[in-house]
Amino acid sequence: MRRVRRADLARDADLVAPFLLNKLLVSGECVGRIVEVEAYTSIDPASHSFRGMTNRNAVMFGPAGHLYVYFTYGMHHCANVVTGGVGDGQAVLLRAVEPLAGLDVMVARRGRSRNIADGPGKLCQAFAIDLSVNDADLCRPGPIGLFDDGVAPPAVPAASLRIGISVGVDTPWRWTVAGST
């Protein structure tokens, strides 16, 4: 099991997103297989980086391979993998993982035994991801990391297509592992 290389993440988010499918998110004893992601770039009006750098999204403009965590709806955290080059403002939102290890810990944190990590807020709660790990380097030893167990991403990832060519798109790019939900 090898750590994901930074060079693989230092590409555009719409390329990195499908690459991240089937990669492993590891935090302590908890391991999850990434099964749903969404790409966000600075030209997407739905992206936090669209209106430039602020205190909240600064990590998004930093080096690839770091974790961008934000707090939303007054109660949820969301986890993103920063991609592209410094200054780009690109990231891939982790929307769902399939729990592989540390299930008991995740169940305790979630307070239920089903739907443990099948949503961006849920997976953060299951993996105890909050602002304290914002900017963590996923490509170096630390509280949380990204690993490759050799299982290739789906040859043809299920993807929702962007509608139209204008900037005013409502649906960001989303990729899933077929049959994961």
Place this chain on the structure above:
DNA sequence: AGAGTGATGGGCT
């Protein structure tokens, strides 16, 4: 299965 909705707080115009 799908639609509607309250919780709850930080970020930004």
Place this chain on the structure above:
DNA sequence: GCCCATCACTCTT
């Protein structure tokens, strides 16, 4: 003051 890259619960088919 309004807007969320959400969740879980309730009520309706």
